[in-house]
Structure formats: structure tokens, C-alpha cells
Amino acid sequence: MATNALPHLDSSLQIPTSFLSGTSGGSVADFSGFQVIRRNGSLSAFDESKISNAITKAFIAVEGTTATGSRRIHDAVRELTTQIVVALSRRADKARALHIEDIQDQVELALMRSGEHKVARAYVLYRAERAEQRRVRAQVVIQSVPALKVRLASGETVPLDEVRLQREVEMACHGLDGVSADAVMSEVRRNLYDGILEHEVGLAQTMSARSLVEQEPNYAFVSARLLINILRDEALGFVLPEAVTPMRQSVTIDYATYFPAYIRKAILLDILDKELGLFDLSRVAAALDASRDGNFQFLGLQTLYDRYFLHEGGVRFELPQAFFMRVAMGLAIREIDREAKAIEFYQLLSSFDFMCSTPTLFNCGTLRPQLSSCFLTTIEDDLAGIFKAVKDNALLSKYAGGLGNDWSSVRGLGSHIKGTNGQSQGLVPFLKVANDTAIAVNQGGKRKGAVCGYLETWHIDIEEFLDLRKNTGDDRRRTHDMNTANWVPDLFMQRVEEDGTWTLFSPDEVPDLHDLYGRAFAERYAHYETKAARGEVRVMRTVKAVELWRKMLTMIFETGHPWITFKDPCNLRSPQQHAGVVHSSNLCTEITLNTSAQEIAVCNLGSINLANHMTEGGLDRARLRRTVRTAMRMLDNVIDINFYTVPEARASNLRHRPVGLGIMGYQDALYQQRIPFASSEAVRFADESMECISYEAISASVDLAEERGRYASFDGSLWSKGILPIDSVKLLQEHRDHTMTMTQTSTLDWGALRVRVQKSGMRNSNTLAIAPTATISNICGVTQSIEPTYQNLFVKSNMSGDFTVVNASLVNDLKGLGLWDEVMISDLKYFDGSLGSIDRVPEELKRLYATSFEVEATWLIQAAACRQKWIDQAQSLNLYIDQPSGRKLDALYREAWHAGLKTTYYLRSRSATHVEKSTVKRTDGKLNAVAVTTAPAGVVCDMSDPTCEACQ
Structure with missing residues (x-):
């Protein structure tokens, strides 16, 4: 028509x-x-x-x-x-x-x-x-349009300075392809009205540019640069009110003048540590690069403004480069030449080559520098232990920690309580308390409290545990705000494949199963089954393994929980198996550290922006080496600087010193190489890139050990025996009856590194873990973690609002073919950001820009398996499945187990996705492009659920 x-x-x-x-x-x-x-x-x-x-x-x-x-x-x-x-x-x-x-x-x-x-x-x-x-x-x-009036805070009205508006928009558009100052000004003019409030003028500029993002992705940079003007007025008006007017006329911010005053102001307000004021502030301020403010996209800068920048009375007085330097100084506070190290750390952060995790960015340099991302606890089987764990959850959550709780030790429903001669109500009432605690202690008001409960598959309460996230049934036995995960032993998967039976026990009658894994677990489990058959076990139940497996898969499809994680790979490949047992993972399933009543495991995270380390010839290994060395030093510093809210966390972290270096921008790196996600080339790149990062991370930890000393529990570890992550694949294979699909091929000189590890030791018990990066990837403007592109055009919703996301790489390619127009934008909206049904798009681009539900999940598992062989911890692996069925889910999770993966994360299914089509012609940020919401089934996270970003 x-x-x-x-x-x-x-x-x-x-x-x-x-x-x-x-x-x-x-x-x-x-x-x-x-x-x-x-x-x-x-x-x-x-x-x-x-x-x-x-x-x-x-x-x-x-x-x-x-x-x-x-x-x-x-x-x-x-x-x-x-x-x-x-x-x-x-x-x-x-x-x-x-x-x-x-x-x-x-x-x-x-x-x-x-x-x-x-x-x-x-x-x-x-x-x-x-x-x-x-x-x-x-x-x-x-x-011929009459001049509009602006109403000042005092109530006085003055003529609108349209010349200044035009100049600011032109500066924001400078150097960006495909943007037009006239187009932005046209949108600005239609959003002005006579008597507009002074602070709304800048907002009108910013949101007008933002409304054009769906037409040209570079408007995301324009709107961010216009937002900088607002931030500058707010910050300078608080820190240096006398300098607002002259600084306002400058193209860039005078950080050399602003930064020392900002540090002194924040110390005076009891927000920053006084030690930061003892730095040579002129020296570090001279290193601040104001031009890097122009590298932000609107989503990243708005997120920093809303949730990260320091504020007083609602006024944000911290500007972007000051923010990065504040974090860098906080991490360098115990270095010998701390100014030099602060500048080195700043360069890494402000270039977006590497980004620390959210707790580090929140709290670094403050009076309570709780910088760690993840805390893993084991709950003891008595009231004192249970409620101590709840208290620990609250204290750890207060300062932005994400929590993983191991509940497998707590006795089940109907088990005997010796002290009262009564029967236990089981896990669920206590899980409800943990759920409500996470709601009550919402990470200092900055984001929702986030916790994940883990339970082994043999626990007598496992079936009630599976139902915790259902929207039906007795609400007193539901935990709608807490994540849950299955901790699955290999023996259970073997019984599923054999169509055998499975026996459920209460842990008070089988206390040693909790600490056993591999063949030792299988033998002891068979012993307890024999006892149960003789009637020597009070609380037990036998079920068909396949039927329990089907219920697990049904629940993960219907509610998104519990996630499927595998106990034996996490323990058999753990470098620290001599020092304890891995009883669970964390909130996002990438951390695999030992826990006990005496030790709360802690991990400190950060992620490399892989997209920034690519050249026309592939991976820039020299730049990657520099990034990894500096990043590992920053993460190691966190351990000593960190503010620990519970003593068990401090003891564990100082003894083992684990860190979790991860990646983000993986999909962007594939785009740069013109490699489709669903391809053997992509799997090879996953292998190559992770091998290089693993090699450099281990090498950097050895360097730190030579400089600072090895970690306390090094002796007896796999490291001390010359067994690196790539070597530990054999240990897992020895306990498996099937041949794993995880290969052991390598390309670098691992022999020489083994010698160095055994001779000098390691500074850190663990080095690598791939977290979701849901927020820090937004800050850097790249795709999150190891995820495929969700959609090529959609709206991302998070705590800062709704943001139009357009695949800039795709837009550039379509422009080159003359295909980027209003009809293409409309078609992308109509087809949920997918190119598959748009006939005029070449097949080559459809393959390259296939979205998450168009990529067969087997490719994600194959790539993950190649990464897992290099990683001493795990990875947050989301799985996407189009038109799910029981057969597909069964095949998918069995493949993950056969591949030797340690954990999986969310299951997302398109059948549960509801897409709202809309226009982007708004200026309030509430209605843009394609907004994604989710039904209860299958898809429980839309790439921005705050509980998914707790690690990053």
C-alpha cells in the first residue's frame, strides 16, 4: 500500500x-x-x-x-x-x-x-x-517563530539562547558519521515550549538526540555528549560554583582544575578515604583525558550517572574521568609508587580495555571499600548456623555483594530433631527467610539484593526446591525473589542415561555425601542405597531418575529455575581440591570456590573488553598481554584493600586469594572478523582467545608471586603439581564413562609456563571466571560477556530506564548496501530485531547477524566447552532455544554435561517472549523501538534484570 x-x-x-x-x-x-x-x-x-x-x-x-x-x-x-x-x-x-x-x-x-x-x-x-x-x-x-522564554530556578524568565543550543549540538555531533545537528535541533525545537524550566532545556537536547538512535546508532554518542553538559553544570556547580560559567564555554572539561577540588570536597563530606587526598593530585589530574568523555554511549553514561557517580543530597558531583581515576587511586592506594600505578590503572579503565566489577566501581576509594563481587557460603544444619548464614547474607548484601548459598547440609522435611524429639519442617521455611532478607537488604539502596540457593539432587526436599519459583501453590512455600540452582552429581546423570532409579536422602543421615564427589561419591551413595534397602535409613524416597530429570527441565522452562550446574566437574578440576570442597557456585554460576563453616569464599571480578583487542589480522596479543598483566594486579590489590563485613570471608580471601578475570564484547570481536556466531570459526576463536587469556593470566599471577609471594594454601594444589586447567581435563575424564567432547588441543608454550608455576608459585588460587557483565558492558558500549546478539533493534530496560539498542555493525553494513531506511527500521521492529524474514537482506548478513534465538544452542555449548578447558573456574552460560520442547531441553542439557561444562545459567526461550512494537519518537525515554518483556515461562531475564547483573 x-x-x-x-x-x-x-x-x-x-x-x-x-x-x-x-x-x-x-x-x-x-x-x-x-x-x-x-x-x-x-x-x-x-x-x-x-x-x-x-x-x-x-x-x-x-x-x-x-x-x-x-x-x-x-x-x-x-x-x-x-x-x-x-x-x-x-x-x-x-x-x-x-x-x-x-x-x-x-x-x-x-x-x-x-x-x-x-x-x-x-x-x-x-x-x-x-x-x-x-x-x-x-x-x-x-x-518567524516568536522567541521562547526560559524560566529560571528563581522564577525569573529570560529569552531562550538558541544560538548556544545550536553550538552545543554541533559540538556533540562533531566527528561522528551519519549524524546531523539540524536533525537534532529540529527534534529539540518541537520539545521546547514557552516557559520551559531551565534544567529541562539540556534534557530536551539530550533526549532529542536519543530519539534518533534507531535511525543512526551514532546518535547514542551525540546524546551522551549532550548529557555531559548537564553533568558538568551539576558537578561544577557543587564543587567549583565560581567556575561554572567560564568552564561552560569550553569544549571539554578542565579536569586539572576540577579534580583536586572534587577529591577535597568528597573527603570533606566523609565520602572518600582521606588517604586519597595524600596523593599527588596535580600529577594524577594531569593524566585525565577529557577527550575520553566522548567515547561514552548514552546508555553507559546514564547508567554511571544514575548508579555509580558519587553524590550528596541527590547532586552528582563526580564527572566521568574523575570517576575512573577515583577507582584507580583506590586500587593503587597500597602501591609503592601509587601515582604511577593509579595512572596505569586509569588508562586501562578509561580506555574501556578492561572494567572492574560493579562493587569495585561503587565502593573503591570510599570509607567502606567493599570491592568484591561474589560470596559463597555453606549453611550448617542447626538453628544457630542457619540464622548466622541469614545474618551473613544481610551484611554481605549491604555493600553490593552477590550471594551463593549452599543449603545441602540442612536436614529435610520429616527428619528427626534430637533436641526437641520432633520433626523438621525442612528447607523451605528457611529459604523463605533468606528470600525476604535479600529483599530487605537491597545492596545499600543501589540495586536489589541478589542471592541464589543451591541444593544437591539427592536431597529429600529436592522436589519442593524445584517448585520454589512457581506462581501457584502455597505462597508461604515460594521464594519469588531468590534464584535457585541444582547441584547435580555425575552419578545422577548416569542414572538418567541408564533409566535407573534415584534415592533421595536427608543429609543428617548421610552426612558425608555433601563433601564427596567423583567415584568416592558414587561408592558411598551406593552404600547408603543398600542401607536404605535394608530399612536402616529413616527418611528416604526412591524415584525414577528420568522422572526427576524431567521435572527439573520442566521447572527451568516454566519458571527459569533452578539452573543446572554440575558438582563433579567443579570439584575434580578445582585447583584447590586439597583445601576443601566446592559446594555450590555463586549468584551467576561462574564462581567455583571451596566453602565450609569456617570459610566464606570470596571472588573479585573484572572483565576484558575483547572487542578492543582486535586488529585486522585478528587478536592483538601484545595489547592483550598488557591488559591482562595490569588487570590481574588490580584484582589482586582488591583482596588486600577490601572491607570485609564478616571474618570468615576475610580469612578465606587472604588465604587463597582467588580472582576472576573474564571477558565481554565477544560477539563484537566476531563481527570485526566477519565470523558468524553459529560456525566452527567462532568455536575456534573462542578456543584461541581463551587460551591466550588463560596463558597471560597464569603468567601474570606467577609474576605477582615472584614480587609479592605465593598464596598461603599453594602447597598441595594442582598448581603446585604442575597441573594447569588444560591438564585437569584428564582428571575429569578419568571419572567419566563416556568420552567428553571437550578437547585438549593447545597452541602456546604451556610446558615452560608449568615450570614457572611450580618454581615460583601462584599469587592467586584461581584466575579466570566469565561473569555476565550485564552492566559494565553497557558502560563500555559492547555486547555482554560471551553472549550472542540478543536482537538487532530493541529496547533494553534496566534500573536507569529504557534504552534503544541498535546493532551499529549491522547498520554500517546495511548502509553500505543502500538498505538502511525507514522501511528497514520498521521491518526490524516487526520481526523482533531479526533479519531472517526480510527478503532484501543478503544471506551472508543474515548469518553474520543472526540473533540469539536464531543461533542453535549447540554452538554456544561447543564454544563454551573450548573455553572451559582453559578456565580454572566457570562461565555464566545462558542457553537460548527457539520453540522449546522436552526433547530439545533434554538433548541440550545432556550435551552440556557430555561436553564437560561446569555450570549453565539462564534458559531463555522465544515462545515465552512478548515483544511490544513502538516508535522511538519520544523524548522522555519511556517508549523506544522494540521493548522486550517476558512471560513467566522460560525467559526470565531480558538482559537487564538487576539480579542478573549482581556480579558485574
């Missing part, structure tokens, strides 16, 4: 009164006195009947005048009008009026939600044409 067939929604079109009568069904919100800003800046009263009229005209444009006689259309118009008015009422702010296009955005969104895709698609193209016509006309008539 030609786009000009759609009539102007403001034009006169005769519609029978009988058709419109009652369409709104009665107003659902009081809009009396509320006004609408028209495109010429004038105001008119809100009238919901105009919405009904507009929707009706849209149907007539597509279906012809016979639509007015359709009862279906009549009912649809009435229902859609009600939905739109409800949506508008939620946004209504009586201090401001709604813009006419805000209302039209809701019309378009409602049409798409209701399935009227033809009408909505034509509407998208129509509005684009009309916008272009208005832009052209605006160039002619702009001189």
Missing part, C-alpha cells in the same frame, strides 16, 4: 457519529485542565475523542470506508482508545503538557500490541514522511 494513502490525522474526514459514539467507553483518567503541545508550540485542551477519530481514520486508510460498518473495528477502536488513555494517564505530569507526538506514539504502540500490524506499519512510514516535510518547512519558517 502506498504510504500517502493514509490520510492526515488532523484532516477532515467524515466518520458516522454512530460509529464514534461510545468509543472511549468513558474516560479512565481525569485530564481536565491538561493541555497538549501542538507542533507549532501552541496549547490545546486534551480531547480523547480525537484519539478515537485518529484510530478510526487509520483503519479506514487500510481497510477502506467499509471499516466504519465493522463491529470488530468499532470494538477495537473503543478498546484501543481506553488503553491509550490509561497509558497517558500513567505518564501525566500536571506541571507539563503532553506533546501531540507523544499521544501519536501511544496510538502506534496500541495498534502494534493489538496485532494490527498492517495499519501500524503504514502509520510508521506515514509519520516519517510527514516529519521530513515538517523539517523542510521548518528551515523556511524558523525565523
